[in-house]
């Protein structure tokens with residue numbers, strides 16, 4: 042599932058003068074630090090901003106007395122993948138939070154997305170930002186921590202080139218403007234070290250490094266501590282001056298220079314938190330010993346962190362943390378001690394240290410995992426506050442300041458007034474609001490008395506009351522289609538189908554889309570696909586789910602992952618399909634064994650018959666397509682595809698496969714051929730399923746940008762709506778940004794036409810998959826756009842127990 046890697050701030054400046062068409066709005070004045078204010082002539086600008094390949098040159102324009110770069114995107118009738126410009130510019134972002142600029146693009150629809158690249162050493166840092174049409178100037182901030190690493194960059198301190206790229210979305214020209222390029226965020230008392238250098242020494246670790254650096258920064262954000270993410274390539278004693286605490290979130294291979302830097306920093310009174318890995322050379326410096334790798338004995342073995350007799354102030358009595366292994370570090374007599382132990386899910390101590398504390402360092406014997414966020418935040422705060430007590434004050438006043446900062450509200454007063462305005466008479470919502478207010482007053486008193494840990498607990502409770510009041514104050518919208526996708530064929534982990542469906546019904550949901558079949562496996566008794574062995578142990582999952590749905594009046598639409606054979610498909614089945622020439626081959630000739638070739642007649646038959654079997658055997662409300670597309674542009678170039686394509690166009694292709702990408706006569710024919718293979722399945726299933734079970738609903742989960750995706754992955758869903766193959770469509774609009782979400786749906790409603798469009802909300806893809814306020818915000822967008830419903834991804838344990846009941850209290854309250 043796609044995860045957004047870049048945070049874009051959609052704060053719009055209000056421009057006082059009216060905007061005349063074709064005119065660029067005046068660039069607003071900012072106090073921000075600008076590194077590139079374009080103080081040069083047209084000619085110099087064109088020399089400095091080198092266009093790539095067939096990109097057109099930039100020009101400098103005047104907008105309200107300030108200068109902007111005009112960047113033309115020439116896509117119409119061309120085959121360029123992107124419009125892109127390089128500017129050589131030395132930038133030092135080592136101790137900065139990221140890069141920012143002002144952006145304006147009247148029509149961004151021809152652009153799939155924008156990227157900013159920063160070149161350093163032998164590599165790049167890459168960040169994306171969404172393509173949003175704007176009538177005004179929009180500030181864009183790209184955080185270093187969200188940027189991906191390509192090749193072997195030499196650190197953020199040595200950036201020498203900035204590249205701006207607009208990726209082709211449609212065969213239409215457009216242009217965009219950039220102004221006031223600058224840096225934001227500076228220094229901080231906490232430095233989180235990102236183990237960048239593994240890109241060279243252990244590239245396989247890069248994703249994991251990134252993930253756990255992310256988790257750490259999300260927890261720091263949550264507790265309101267400011268920090269800077271620094272590359273291990275930029276860590277030197279000079280740069281660490283002013284820093285109080287260094288955090289190693291997951292640093293399996295630190296370069297010697299960075300270890301030396303941290304050693305000197307500790308020698309001068311600095312403090313360290315190290316998770317999972319403690320560089321060997323630091324052992325004598327911090328007085329904590331490394332140990333061996335210890336895997337879990339069984340599932341649930343490392344399940345919580347609990348204080349020892351000598352714990353840290355503010356540490357929760359139980360912090361849930363499902364770890365699968367640890368590094369068994371140990372204390373050194375007289376220098377360090379165990380502050381917390383690992384406990385198994387039966388509550389028993391494992392006797393393995395979880396947290397070890399010395400004078401200048403705290404080691405956690407695993408990485409921070411993003412479960413049990415409330416207690417985990419307090420645990421982290423206890424660790425930070427123990428080492429650097431002054432940070433407790435910062436966190437406590439930050440926590441107090443954040444009460445009421447959620448959903449549409451910017452602070453406590455706005456939230457209090459806003460929620461009060463939503464409810465007219467005395468109600469549960471008002472009493473929750475009152476409790477929030479009381480708890481906040483207590484928190485403020487504790488803060489002024491210097492009782493920071495207690496103030497933080499009070500602030501968190503006040504925030505919870507506030508959010509609860511906000512949920513209670515929402516009202517349901519009658520007649521709405523409210524659905525959850527359920528990715529597991531066995532429903533919600535820890536619940537049976539009956540329980541899971543009852544919860545949906547009790548909280549006003551009308552439909553569920555359970556994933557019961559893949560390209561090569563079925564989780565029910567199938568005569569068409571291999572039946573999963575787990576069906577023998579746990580029963581026919583469609584039967585169980587459907588029985589519950591009937592009992593509680595919830596619609597059941599069976600979700601198939603098409604073509605993709607997935608994790609559960611028997612390896613022998615995959616190998617057999619490959620031997621028969623039925624699996625995909627990429628453009629470069631490499632195999633893509635997990636995917637069935639969509640043009641192979643037997644595969645088409647398998648896709649169609651497997652779905653029809655469900656309609657025939659079970660009284661389902663609907664059939665739901667997913668992965669109903671090619672994996673990407675690279676498929677499928679198998680021998681069968683060549684033959685079938687040549688038959689379809691009535692002639693041979695001389696240079697296969699290059700000609701289908703380069704020969705003007707073949708390009709469109711090839712793209713049409715791919716679309717046709719996919720559309721055939723949708724049409725056949727729709728027609729025949731409706732004969733088998735009149736009234737059955739056909740639906741599909743689709744990509745966001747039909748215009749681009751019909752070419753890239755052959756998914757031509759506008760046609761499916763026009764032809765009424767679909768009864769409703771669910772674009773997977775997984776974004777954390779409400780404005781991006783709105784922008785996507787506005788386009789999609791036009792493509793869906795008269796067919797209902799129930800947008801997919803990416804709850805489980807967000808950094809906090811229990812973010813009820815963001816969910817309410819996005820449901821409100823679907824209501825404002827009159828979609829008639831929405832589809833939430835995904836129905837899992839946290840969503841079922843933490844999110845759903847809160848929605849049911851107001852937003853989706855059962856009528």
Ligand SMILES: [Zn+2]
Nearest residue numbers: 638677679682
């Ligand atoms: Zn093929």
